[in-house]
Amino acid sequence: MADVFEQDQTHQTLQQVNQALERGMFVHVRRMLQDMEPEDIAHLLEACPPKERQILWQLTDPEEQGEILDELSEDVKDGIVARMAPDKLAAVAEGMESDDVAYVLRSLPDRRFQEVLAQMDAADRHRIEQALAYPEESAGGIMSTDFVTIRGDVTADVVLRYLRMKGELPEATDALYVVDEKNVLIGHLSLATLITTQPDVQIIDVMDDPDEAINVEMDDSEVANLFERRNWLSAPVVDANNQLVGRITIDDVVDIIREDAEHSMMSMAGMDDDEDTFAPxxxxxxxxxxxxxxxxxxxxxxxxxxxxxxxxxxxxxxxxxxxxxxxxxxxxxxxxxxxxxxxxxxxxxxxxxxxxxxxxxxxxxxxxxxxxxxxxxxxxxxxxxxxxxxxxxxxxxxxxxxxxxxxxxxxxxxxxxxxxxxxxxxxxxxxxxxxxxxxxxxxxxxxxxxxx
Amino acid sequence: MADVFEQDQTHQTLQQVNQALERGMFVHVRRMLQDMEPEDIAHLLEACPPKERQILWQLTDPEEQGEILDELSEDVKDGIVARMAPDKLAAVAEGMESDDVAYVLRSLPDRRFQEVLAQMDAADRHRIEQALAYPEESAGGIMSTDFVTIRGDVTADVVLRYLRMKGELPEATDALYVVDEKNVLIGHLSLATLITTQPDVQIIDVMDDPDEAINVEMDDSEVANLFERRNWLSAPVVDANNQLVGRITIDDVVDIIREDAEHSMMSMAGMDDDEDTFAPxxxxxxxxxxxxxxxxxxxxxxxxxxxxxxxxxxxxxxxxxxxxxxxxxxxxxxxxxxxxxxxxxxxxxxxxxxxxxxxxxxxxxxxxxxxxxxxxxxxxxxxxxxxxxxxxxxxxxxxxxxxxxxxxxxxxxxxxxxxxxxxxxxxxxxxxxxxxxxxxxxxxxxxxxxxx
Missing domain, CATH: 1.10.357.20 (SLC41 divalent cation transporters, integral membrane domain)
Structure with missing residues (x-):
């Protein structure tokens, strides 16, 4: 069977890590962490009391820290970020998605916020400033700006050759967006349709209407309800002029769905829904x-x-x-x-x-x-x-x-x-x-x- | 902006529908329903008191009833199904996914269960009996048996030509599964990879390892946790012999994630989590x-x-x-x-x-x-x-x-x-x-x- 990281395994790993930490076997722990996926390290950190969590974080691969931060829940993320030096944080931000960096920066005090931004290179800074322009709990705040656009007046074959030349698509790409010369969204083309279309057919004849576009200002809970009701995997995000500005994928929405549902339970008991189980x-x-x-x-x-x-x-x-x-x-x-x-x-x-x-x-x-x-x-x-x-x-x-x-x-x-x-x-x-x-x-x- | 069915709109529509029903304008209501998507009709039915719900259901297009049932929450679905004649139910089941039909049949008393099954044609009956073989709350219970398999020793070009010939892929297909002659899963190939691969490259050289397979007996909540943690869009399901038996897509998992999170809130208040808000x-x-x-x-x-x-x-x-x-x-x-x-x-x-x-x-x-x-x-x-x-x-x-x-x-x-x-x-x-x-x-x- 597959390599499945089950719940029991988390606690076995955690026990092994705890024992190794107590005996000061830091090199051993570092090696254990190197063998794990970022999302599993994030899960492990969330299941850790504060002291162990801080030590474990020091032992993670700096190259992977961005991806790990992406996967952490908000309260835990805040706790780790609060102790990082601005230059380290700027370096880590390079490996993170822009909406997550925007989240992290928003949680910082104003002065540190500016320090971190100043440490980034120009391209990263521009990317982050764009993400910061939208409110946190809006479609703009959760969208990614990494997507593929094509023109409607070309054939499927041309698109396929263009994509082969590109060599790699952004993560979780299931559709391409068709725009006109003013970047106005005029349709979308699922990869499944592209693949099953004859090479000489024009895109405009097989693309779907752009009726699944989300306004960049829509509330994120409403976005989540739409995804859930419509069974979408991804949806384009447009501004007031119908110009394409981003893409939301279901994996970002899943987090919002769980947070919204947990919010009701935690709030009814008088708790903050992002409260860290192992907070001080x-x-x-x-x-x-x-x-x-x-x-x-x-x-x-x-x-x-x-x-x-x-x-x-x-x-x-x-x-x-x-x-x-x-x-x-x-x-x-x-x-x-x-x-x-x-x-x-x-x-x-x-x-x-x-x-x-x-x-x-x-x-x-x-x-x-x-x-x-x-x-x-x-x-x-x-x-x-x-x-x-x-x-x-x-x-x-x-x-x-x-x-x-x-x-x-x-x-x-x-x-x-x-x-x-x-x-x-x-x-x-x-x-x-x-x-x-x-x-x-x-x-x-x-x-x-x-x-x- | 896009054609978005927002929350306020549900209640506006509901009010219009109520008024039309009170005045006996059934033809008008039927026409309103024809203009709506199945998932929006489902949402409308869920927001209806029992009497209106029953009338509305009668006015929906029989062709669409399967898709509407697919989208309804369990308690509401049970209430509607309980009043349907076996032959009608069998007809509706043709338009439904097999895991949903299995759910519906499980909720029926034994005799009606057999009656409905007897009314189905042989192909449908076979498909449903397969789905009924797995426990409801397992990977087998939520998987779809509709997926595309390919061999590893062919080139990308051959696969593309095969898919073009097929003409259409199962809903929400983002990857093809590579199997050997015994139907054992040996890898999977995302559509994104297929598209960006040169035509003469062999599949076996670009496919991913089958480490994302889910065992058919895995608990559905665990499946949901895995999807959420790994940011999967879909995953193959295998039996104990590693033979491919199905495919789980994120849209089924989203429902489980919400149900699990709601379960905690409702249970803490001593309520059933699938309790219909408008139950008798x-x-x-x-x-x-x-x-x-x-x-x-x-x-x-x-x-x-x-x-x-x-x-x-x-x-x-x-x-x-x-x-x-x-x-x-x-x-x-x-x-x-x-x-x-x-x-x-x-x-x-x-x-x-x-x-x-x-x-x-x-x-x-x-x-x-x-x-x-x-x-x-x-x-x-x-x-x-x-x-x-x-x-x-x-x-x-x-x-x-x-x-x-x-x-x-x-x-x-x-x-x-x-x-x-x-x-x-x-x-x-x-x-x-x-x-x-x-x-x-x-x-x-x-x-x-x-x-x-």
Whole structure:
């Protein structure tokens, strides 16, 4: 079978590398790294604690460092780049794709940015400055400027001879772009079509229409959605005048697709989606404490609700014992809806045309599960505490809270999105605060009315 | 600019379609659908409530239904297929890729499965039965059996003439596979190389080694990781004898990458990752109630902890008021770690070689944030309740719980993974149960010792 670098192998290699490093066998490690592909070295670095990572990086082949940086995730890349001297960084940048160099430079402080740029040769500097001209999260920011253009009025045979003369095509080339004398995109020709066309046929007669062009200013997530929906392998990028400026290939888009999908999960837990798993302790602690601070406010809000019912709690401890159940169930039910809605918003399934339908559906789902669990929990409480009224109260609160959870689960992310606040980041926390406050108020309120 | 089907446009179209349906203008809707690409119709169907979806489906062009089904997400596909007659389904299957037909057939009850298969013509049936021979979530389950093979001992010119004679290549072909007389894979030749090679050169001298072959039994998530790491556009699939059996292209892999990344988010919220946003109410309610049932047990476990301290709660209501704060903070802090670890496990960064390092890092992060928020919350409680001891108790409980949250946040998903339980599904719930129980026990325990 093939030479496959499987997950287990990463950790075997990592263990071997760790042992070799501990024994100071640097030459041995250097040789191990020389036998590995840049993408596998990148994977190994990402799976390393900071100290080992720094040592390993020193042992990689300087010729390969550009390619390795290309493959690293952002947070890890930043950490390595921050410690490199400007002249070394400039040298490494030569082996990198221009969009990746632009990314690296953007992450540097202004002065170092200028130092690195000054160290590059003129051609590289020009190439990078072009890439820097486009926003990072746009089609222009992820496109490559390395592509092959041809004219429409030549024959397939002429194109084939031209390509043979060139000798090599840019990486991942699956199509050639047909432009006029003003560099305006008039069509594209897949290699498959070129190959199966008779030699004397004119390109203009077999090329496809340029309807797959992407505007250079399009948001990168939208580019990713288009690639995914249309099953493209690559697409030309044009400016406002329809002039060809670049090419986006699926391998750049795959990274964006994964990042976008991971963003939802990490944000819902209050994490940065490019957070390095092996980041230094202080850095992690600082980042996360912000989110904990938001939760402190939510928890204190819930506590002030209980505080309003202090007399009730004072009179019957069983109420205090049971008061966490209703908010807990509401939080879980609401977060199910929030997760569904966040995904729906991200892939573009939810919009003005169907929000109302969805709201009514989730309210009914909440009500049905509310009734179900109201009966069960009510019954458990009657058996446990021998108090029929208490059972009825918790059942009523449960039903109300799961209904509210369904409604808020749709409403909160949709409203956040309308105000341009990231629903994945703020949705879960806002929802939990609502279900905590509603759950506690209704349960303690009913208890105050009917028991005390 | 290009003909781009943007997100806003989906909802504009959907609104137009809804209005036309309400007015019974079915012919108009049918004409609108005829102007759309299959992948855009699929997107429209996914954004539709069930009733409209069923009507819209009836109005799509039967010739295009296969391609539309190909593009639909699983849950939506199941819903539509379940209502189709066997002969119609068999007809539609002709226009579909064999891996998608296999998926559809697998979702049917046994009897209908056989009925549909019986309605197909012999060639189709053979093609589908081959696809059904491999497990759904393996390389064999996602591969296509449509590819071009060539011999190594011919010249580039012969290959070009052969391809011109063929006239058309399978979709997304970027490479040809070189096999020997026993169909054993001996290399592959990218179209780019073929085009730039001189006509009289032998294939065997310019082809690449077959080191990119995927074993037909490899897990599909692993295939996706490989594609992502290696930046492949396509890869040959071989069986245990190294015989070529299929080809996987990046567009199939992109779907798996998104599904895998979405799986983590949806599972953490207790949802199925292929849950249809617009599923019928009863179906959604039934699915979700299972997860709510798990949470009832967790909530009752927490309530029994409070119950053990009923005397304490009876004597001082302020304790009941404050008792939800420590579990809440522990749950949030622990889930930050869980999200990080689940992502790390999914992409293969976390393994035996670095679990201990990560555990110690997260414990320290938990301790630092524990101390920080212990001071803040302790201070708030002293000011609010005017009780120095109560402030000290909540501070101590907070510190302990955030430390435990950090340790459990790494430990729980790693241990679940060892026992082959999906950490994304069970991790968050298990963690919250731990932080609830620890938080309540420590806070109420300290209160019982020092105050009552």
């Amino acid at each position: 302790v202080m850095k992690s602690a600082r980042r996360r404490s912000i989110w904990l601070g938001v939760n402190v406010l939510a928890a204190l809000a819930a506590a002030s609700v209980s505080n309003m019912f202090e007399d009730t709690l004072d009179k019957m401890a069983a109420i205090a014992v049971l008061m966490t159940i209703v908010p807990s169930m509401g939080g879980v039910a609401g977060n199910q809806t929030v997760a569904l809605v966040i995904r729906g918003l991200a892939v573009g399934h939810i919009g003005d045309s169907n929000t109302r339908w969805l709201l009514s559906k989730e309210a009914r789902v909440g009500l049905i599960n509310g009734i179900l669990w109201a009966c069960i929990i009510g019954g458990v409480v009657v058996l446990w505490k021998g108090n029929l009224v208490l059972g009825g109260i918790i059942a009523g609160a449960m039903m109300t809270n799961l209904l509210i959870a369904g409604i808020a689960g749709v409403g909160v992310p949709v409203i956040l999105k309308k105000f341009n606040i990231d629903p994945a980041l703020a949705g879960g926390m806002a929802l939990t605060t609502i279900t905590d406050i509603v759950g506690l108020s209704v349960f303690l309120g009913l208890a105050t009315i009917f028991i005390i | 109410v009863m179906k959604s309610a039934r699915r979700r109630s299972i997860w709510l049932g798990v949470n009832v047990l967790a909530a009752l476990a927490a309530a029994s902890v409070s119950n053990m301290f009923e005397d304490t709660l009876d004597k001082m209501a302020a304790i009941a008021v404050l008792m939800t704060i420590v579990p809440s903070m522990g749950g949030v802090a622990g889930n930050q770690t869980v999200a990080l670890v689940i992502r790390g496990l999914a992409v293969g960064h976390i393994g035996d070689s670095n679990t201990r390092w990560l555990l110690s890092k997260e414990a320290r992060v938990g301790l630092i944030n524990g101390i920080l928020w212990a001071c803040i919350i302790g201070g708030v409680v002293v000011l609010w309740k005017g009780n120095l001891v109560l402030g000290g108790i909540i501070a101590g409980a907070m510190m302990t719980n955030l430390l435990i949250a950090g340790i459990a946040g790494v430990g729980v998903p790693v241990i679940l993974k060892k026992f082959n339980i999906d950490p994304a599904l069970a991790g968050g719930m298990a963690l919250t149960t731990i932080t609830d129980i620890v938080g309540l026990s420590v806070f109420l325990g300290l209160a019982t010792i020092f105050i009552i």
